[in-house]
Amino acid sequence: MADLSGGAGSGRMGRQLNLRQHYVFLLDPVHAPSGQTIAWELLTRFMPGKAITDDVLTRDEHSLFSCLLATEKWQLFLLQLEQVTQLYKTGFNGIISLNIDSDIINDILKSDAVQQRLNQLPCLRLEISAFFTERYQARDRLQLQNLVAITPALLWLDDFGAGSSTLSMLNSGIFEYVKTDKTFFWKYGEGYAFDSLLSHLNDMSRGVIVQGVDNPQQQDRLMHKPVVGLQGEQWNKHPLTDFARVFRKEVTEKSHKKFNVGSINHTHFL
Numbered sequence: 001m002a003d004l005s006g007g008a009g010s011g012r013m014g015r016q017l018n019l020r021q022h023y024v025f026l027l028d029p030v031h032a033p034s035g036q037t038i039a040w041e042l043l044t045r046f047m048p049g050k051a052i053t054d055d056v057l058t059r060d061e062h063s064l065f066s067c068l069l070a071t072e073k074w075q076l077f078l079l080q081l082e083q084v085t086q087l088y089k090t091g092f093n094g095i096i097s098l099n100i101d102s103d104i105i106n107d108i109l110k111s112d113a114v115q116q117r118l119n120q121l122p123c124l125r126l127e128i129s130a131f132f133t134e135r136y137q138a139r140d141r142l143q144l145q146n147l148v149a150i151t152p153a154l155l156w157l158d159d160f161g162a163g164s165s166t167l168s169m170l171n172s173g174i175f176e177y178v179k180t181d182k183t184f185f186w187k188y189g190e191g192y193a194f195d196s197l198l199s200h201l202n203d204m205s206r207g208v209i210v211q212g213v214d215n216p217q218q219q220d221r222l223m224h225k226p227v228v229g230l231q232g233e234q235w236n237k238h239p240l241t242d243f244a245r246v247f248r249k250e251v252t253e254k255s256h257k258k259f260n261v262g263s264i265n266h267t268h269f270l
Contacts, residue, residue, distance in 0.1 A: 023044050027041070027243050081117060087247070093123055148174050156179060158179045177206055180197065180211060195225070207228035
C-alpha cells in the first residue's frame, strides 16, 4: 500500500493510537423503501475489550470524533480508506460512505496520495455532517468546493435538520444526497414540517435518506414518502471483517447462489 500518511499526522507531534487494536469497523446498511440494500455507511466504534458488544454496535459516530485530535482523526480516516480499498479489491462494487469533517478535508487537500486513492474508488462517497461547522459561512462552502475540485468522490450531507443545518448549505449543488437527522425524524416525522423539508431537500439534491428508522412502524410510515433511502436500528450492522470474509468466500467458490451485498440502484446512486 502506498504511503498515505501526509497530512495532520505528518511532521508534528500527536497522540498515536493503536487503531487496529482499539477500533472496530461496521457496515451500516441503507435500504430503499422497497427493502433493497442500496448503500453502506462505514462506522467506527471504540472497542475497549475483545468482544463486539451491543454497546459498541449502538454508539454514536459523532461522540467518537469529538474525542479525537485532528491527527487521530486523520489516522483513523487513512485506516478506514485502507479497509475500504481492500474490500473493493475483492470485486465488491457497492456504494460505501466514509464520514469526514473539516480537519480531514484539510488533510485530503494536502495529500496527493490520498487524492489519487480516492480517484481509484468510484463507488466511494464522502459524508459530511451538518455539525461540521458552527455556522455555515463562505469559507466552509469554499472548503467543500475545493474538495469537490480535486476528487471525483461525491459528497453526501449528513444529519440535516440538526446543528447548523440551513438550506443555504445546498445552494451550491455540491451534495449528491442528503441524510436527515434522526431526532428531527423522530420529532416531526408525522407532520407537515417533515414533509416540507423533504420537498425542499429533493429540489436541491438527488434525493433524501432518512435516518432513525428503528422499527417496522417507522419504516411503514416512510413507504410512500419521497425518499430514496432508509437507515437505522431496524437493520443490523455488519462487522467489516466478517462481511469481507463472507464476500471473499462467495467470490472464491463462484457460488451460483446470489450473495446479497447490496446491489446498487444505478438510477439513484450512479
